[in-house]
């Protein structure tokens with residue numbers, strides 16, 4: 435059994451995510467973007483950019499991706515770009531943060547939230563239990579989100595599958611996410627005017643260069659004082675709060691779909707969702723399935739096979 439770790443940029447992780455989508459495990463460990471199992475190789479990609487391959491064939495699997503590998507001998511200048519390091523004391527600034535949930539889940543919405551946390555509110559947020567949502571259980575997330583909704587300036591954009599499937603064929607998920615982040619940030623900037631945040635922090639899901647290219651055709655482009663960081667929720671509570679609100683809204687979306695279906699609609703993209711999807715196909719074909727699921731995932735094809743057996 436061999437273990438191989440490579441480090442790749444966010445864009446490569448996105449590629450891997452697509453490639454291994456149909457091999458996703460039902461659960462993802464804390465800090466990971468996804469966990470998959472393909473031909474006895476366990477693949478775990480972390481938000482840090484590190485990807486762990488485990489198993490007898492680990493080397494073969496990892497070799498496909500080594501060309502994307504970050505240079506470990508990078509000079510200090512290269513190291514700090516393209517993600518610019520956050521200024522000292524950033525965590526105590528007044529920050530507008532954004533994050534999204536649902537991109538890796540076959541069922542349910544894609545939810546993007548931006549939230550503004552003034553520095554005076556930081557102690558209150560800590561008091562309410564705001565921290566990395568990956569450390570929180572769903573009931574905690576729901577309770578904290580309900581508190582936050584009462585006072586925190588935010589924008590919540592929830593794209594349910596039907597809408598998602600209309601947009602997606604003509605647009606990559608990355609572009610869709612970038613446009614939604616930009617819109618949510620703009621909404622909050624408008625809400626809090628004349629106050630302006632000291633900085634904007636986007637939980638990084640693609641290279642800043644790609645992000646700005648993705649929003650280049652948008653009428654309003656939020657560009658000033660914008661920072662990107664992977665694990666953004668660890669760098670400012672505004673991103674942690676956005677993440678909690680997004681997760682809450684995503685869960686509500688799944689609840690709604692569960693009610694529509696009359697049976698449990700699960701999150702994730704593992705084998706269990708294929709079976710649920712097959713049940714929906716038998717009931718109303720892919721047209722009905724499109725009410726519940728992001729149809730471009732590889733799960734659709736697998737579910738069709740199960741349904742046609």
Ligand code: MG
Pocket residue numbers: 533534637638639
């Ligand atoms: Mg994120």
